[in-house]
Amino acid sequence: MPLFQVLLILKCGLLCLVQSKPSKPKITGDLNVEVNGYIALTCSSQSTSAPYYYSKLLTLSYTWFVNDTKMDGETRGTLRLYVTRDRKYNRYSCTATEEDMESDRSDLIQINPLCTYD
Numbered sequence: 001m002p003l004f005q006v007l008l009i010l011k012c013g014l015l016c017l018v019q020s021k022p023s024k025p026k027i028t029g030d031l032n033v034e035v036n037g038y039i040a041l042t043c044s045s046q047s048t049s050a051p052y053y054y055s056k057l058l059t060l061s062y063t064w065f066v067n068d069t070k071m072d073g074e075t076r077g078t079l080r081l082y083v084t085r086d087r088k089y090n091r092y093s094c095t096a097t098e099e100d101m102e103s104d105r106s107d108l109i110q111i112n113p114l115c116t117y118d
């Protein structure tokens, strides 16, 4: 927890809420997939709002990007993609949003469709 949050909590006790943007998300998932199969990417972030019990009540929503373009209608933490050979060059990233606060963008990941010789 950043020092400024600790200080705020000490200052206002247990009753006040300290909101801050969620942590920078990480994308996980098996990036080596067969062409013409589905892949599931998971974006995970943590609320850094305090107190802790309050942050447990929040649900984060997610935004996915392909290259730098927002993907419409993808707000869940898991993105399912149908992998084709030409998706190989797409770079995916995500952000997590809590209330009005958006996290930093995750690192970019690139899926790596396994070559099939057909």
Ligand SMILES: *[C@@H]1O[C@H](CO)[C@@H](O)[C@H](O)[C@H]1NC(C)=O
Residues within 6 Å of the ligand: 066, 067, 089, 090, 091
């Ligand atoms: C993303 O960028 C790569 C590399 O420039 C390009 O090949 C690919 O077509 C782009 N994908 C989309 C969906 O724009």
